[in-house]
Amino acid sequence: MSSPSATVHDNTYGQDDTYLYHHFEDLQQQHESSSLGMWAFLSTEVLFFGGVLGAFAVVQTLYGPAMKAASSHLDPILGAYNTAVLLVSSLAMALAVRASQLRQQRNTVLFLIATIVLGSVFLAVKAYEWNHDYHLGLVPGINFDLERYPGRQILFWSFYFTLTGIHALHMVIGIVIIAIMAVLVQRRWFSGGGATQIEMLGLYWHFVDIVWVFLYPILYLINR
Amino acid sequence: MGYLGADYTIKSWLLTTDHKRIGLLYMISITVFFLLGGAAATLLRLELMTPRGDVFGSPDDYNRSFTIHGVFMVFFFLIPGVPAVLGNFLIPLMIGARDLAFPRLNLMSWYIYMIGGLFTLYALVAGGVDTGWTFYTPYSTMFSNTQVIAAALGIFIVGFSSILTALNFIVTIHTMRAPGMTWLRLPLFIWAHYATSLIIVLGTPVLAITIILVAVERLFKVGIFDPAYGGDPLLFQHLFWFYSHPAVYIMILPSFGVISEIVTAFARKKIFGYSFMAGALLAIAVLGFLVWGHHMFVSSQSMYAGMIFSVLSFLVAVPSGIKVFNWTATLYKGSVSFKTPMLYALGFIGLFTIGGLTGLVLSTMATDVHVHDTYFVVAHFHYIMVGGMVMAYLGGLHFWWPKITGRMYSEFWGALSALTVFIGFNLTFFPQFLLGYIGMPRRYYEYPEEYQVLNVMSSAGASVLAVGYMMPLIYLMISLKVGKIAGPNPWAASGLEWETSSPPPTHNFLDTKIVTSGPYDYELQEFADMQREVQEQGIV
Numbered sequence: 001m002s003s004p005s006a007t008v009h010d011n012t013y014g015q016d017d018t019y020l021y022h023h024f025e026d027l028q029q030q031h032e033s034s035s036l037g038m039w040a041f042l043s044t045e046v047l048f049f050g051g052v053l054g055a056f057a058v059v060q061t062l063y064g065p066a067m068k069a070a071s072s073h074l075d076p077i078l079g080a081y082n083t084a085v086l087l088v089s090s091l092a093m094a095l096a097v098r099a100s101q102l103r104q105q106r107n108t109v110l111f112l113i114a115t116i117v118l119g120s121v122f123l124a125v126k127a128y129e130w131n132h133d134y135h136l137g138l139v140p141g142i143n144f145d146l147e148r149y150p151g152r153q154i155l156f157w158s159f160y161f162t163l164t165g166i167h168a169l170h171m172v173i174g175i176v177i178i179a180i181m182a183v184l185v186q187r188r189w190f191s192g193g194g195a196t197q198i199e200m201l202g203l204y205w206h207f208v209d210i211v212w213v214f215l216y217p218i219l220y221l222i223n224r
Numbered sequence: 225m226g227y228l229g230a231d232y233t234i235k236s237w238l239l240t241t242d243h244k245r246i247g248l249l250y251m252i253s254i255t256v257f258f259l260l261g262g263a264a265a266t267l268l269r270l271e272l273m274t275p276r277g278d279v280f281g282s283p284d285d286y287n288r289s290f291t292i293h294g295v296f297m298v299f300f301f302l303i304p305g306v307p308a309v310l311g312n313f314l315i316p317l318m319i320g321a322r323d324l325a326f327p328r329l330n331l332m333s334w335y336i337y338m339i340g341g342l343f344t345l346y347a348l349v350a351g352g353v354d355t356g357w358t359f360y361t362p363y364s365t366m367f368s369n370t371q372v373i374a375a376a377l378g379i380f381i382v383g384f385s386s387i388l389t390a391l392n393f394i395v396t397i398h399t400m401r402a403p404g405m406t407w408l409r410l411p412l413f414i415w416a417h418y419a420t421s422l423i424i425v426l427g428t429p430v431l432a433i434t435i436i437l438v439a440v441e442r443l444f445k446v447g448i449f450d451p452a453y454g455g456d457p458l459l460f461q462h463l464f465w466f467y468s469h470p471a472v473y474i475m476i477l478p479s480f481g482v483i484s485e486i487v488t489a490f491a492r493k494k495i496f497g498y499s500f501m502a503g504a505l506l507a508i509a510v511l512g513f514l515v516w517g518h519h520m521f522v523s524s525q526s527m528y529a530g531m532i533f534s535v536l537s538f539l540v541a542v543p544s545g546i547k548v549f550n551w552t553a554t555l556y557k558g559s560v561s562f563k564t565p566m567l568y569a570l571g572f573i574g575l576f577t578i579g580g581l582t583g584l585v586l587s588t589m590a591t592d593v594h595v596h597d598t599y600f601v602v603a604h605f606h607y608i609m610v611g612g613m614v615m616a617y618l619g620g621l622h623f624w625w626p627k628i629t630g631r632m633y634s635e636f637w638g639a640l641s642a643l644t645v646f647i648g649f650n651l652t653f654f655p656q657f658l659l660g661y662i663g664m665p666r667r668y669y670e671y672p673e674e675y676q677v678l679n680v681m682s683s684a685g686a687s688v689l690a691v692g693y694m695m696p697l698i699y700l701m702i703s704l705k706v707g708k709i710a711g712p713n714p715w716a717a718s719g720l721e722w723e724t725s726s727p728p729p730t731h732n733f734l735d736t737k738i739v740t741s742g743p744y745d746y747e748l749q750e751f752a753d754m755q756r757e758v759q760e761q762g763i764v
Contacts, residue, residue: 022322029400036399037326044425052437055459141444152454158448
């Protein structure tokens, strides 16, 4: 199964010391499989978020004014700040991918750590916001104040916590995997420098960031 | 003895990354869940023998029982059935690969499946679930105090297992094909699993998020589906059927693949209209995502939405019809032999046709209003899901059993089981069409006396059906010890899986396969010679 493009990748997925699993013909095929697998996984993630975003779109259409009133309790500056933090973390991740392809072990680890730090900053800000919401009595099922926030506003908060909650869960999973990967790269666990693995991890991380880029306007900016 | 004899320890099975062994792990597990779901069905049919409730202590117990039946059969047997067992075993063999693209992920899928199964079992032991397999809100959110969350979590987890399996199939079919195995040379079994995998990858996550929303609503009493807070119970139905209608095609498309393989092999003819058969599979996968609203004709959906969903549902009949006509055209002037797999396949074609045509009755709004939520619907989807998927699964199991185990089973008992299942099935479910048409609603445990005769017929049929299902369990096990040695290709069938030994070696092929022609060249002299040789050796 050799194709003309195989040589293009030789630097990155070199035949010299990278591990080839027994059931693949060559590294090209192995890399393509990983890549396609990750994209297929991300397409399931799109539908996963798509389901709840679709439901939210229905609610927003039906009860627009209530949703806008509820949304005004969110701080768009904090949201914008967090968006910027995540975009920079994506940059750090992209640099880590590049560094791993160039076999720069030290830089790879450093950029992975930078990604972890930025991701953690995002989560910290998010936690601060949630705490603030809690003190305002905005958490459905725990302390939601129906008298202060009447009507359908509670629906907005149900979706807000579901959406930001599953997004934060994706972030946490991402950070854990990045941390494991950073340790493995540091210990030279991957015979090929982990280029393929880190590239796939990068796809996941960018996806999680893009989800936030959608969440920010539909949650924070609907009444502006 | 090939992959079976590579190692005999329990560890070598539980930690295997060989797709063939994982297929067998699935075979055992889905059989267990099938028996559990079947036991629940037995209780239901016993209860319905008489108009009064006598087997179950209360209607609640009856509700729990049909929920067990539905949940186990749909999520743990019908959906994973053909792909996880036959697909797992055959896809790499059919495309000339040494394994699936991600062998460890494949093993992980099985463990996830088992964990999901255990959660659901726990839900049953801890008091059961009474919402039906559909978990409609607000039953499942406000009015049920049973183990909804545990069961839903089990289904959520098992969903990941199918997503990962499907992902594995998609990647394998894209990147692992042998040299020369172009897209239009793929066996239809592969096309069928490809189309199925697309549905699983795109549909299952929507069910996952729906389940999360139900769980969130139950745990935190928020009102996403609860009208008291402005939520919408219908929203649940939309999200649920967005997955669960395509899920019907997840059950039936792999079966189409199995039947296509069997029909050509036993008609000794090339499949009629190969590219239309592949196209029809993809068309059903796409159309399947556009028809969910036909489950909601009477749920206050707008009339115009209903009309559009109705028309789109009719469209599914076109590719389905293409399949049935093309199988029939393949049989025409073929030299048909009625071996066990072929008997199951022919049974499939008949039952699927009845199931499909009654589907048109249900997708027509006016007639649907009459038979909605009656036994007509129950009969219809059993004709598709049981008459379709289970017949195809058994047909495929008999067809590839020699490949999987290296042994032949008793043809007499095989043919007898196929006939018993066919007769038992029709006896069980045809009366339910009539029951539904004259107005018996589903999910009730008592009924007026005038429905009794048909219900007794249905229960009698169910016992015949149960005998039919038990027979293969017995004679297939016996065949492991005393069956004739099958040799690599007992049916003289085409396809790469028949070119390796039976059972295949751990790495599937000893040499790299190079494919130079399309599948199903049964008109070639070499297949006639092969068939004569097999018959002279007395294998079949």
